[in-house]
Amino acid sequence: MSRGVEDETTVNDSYSVTVPAAVRRAADIEAGDKLRWRVDEDGTLSIEIVKQRYGAFSELEPVNIGETTNAAEDHDFVAGDH
Known part of the structure; x- marks a missing residue:
């Protein structure tokens, strides 16, 4: 994360927070x-x-x-089942 970026946010009634835009950009979230x-x-x-990994x-x-x-067809295949 880039140094020197600081911001604050408020915890709402459902205990959620929004990551401030400047922090998202600096941390590449x-x-x-x-x-x-x-x-x-x-x-x-x-x-x-924890970065979402694609591919x-x-x-x-x-x-x-x-x-x-064929992984698309065989994905539920269990060894021994035929």
Whole structure:
């Protein structure tokens, strides 16, 4: 995150907060990202950005197992079921 960006927001009645635009831009937070909240024993609050990963498997090479498979059709297949 870029240094020097500071802003504040208010916790609403449903305990939701809005991440200020300047903070979103500086931290490169996008829709779908998650914020992991942590409170240390001394009361320090830290927030970790967990980036939403698109195409996590796109760089994997297929493995030839000697038979034709179709993941879209076979995704519920359980070993031993035929």
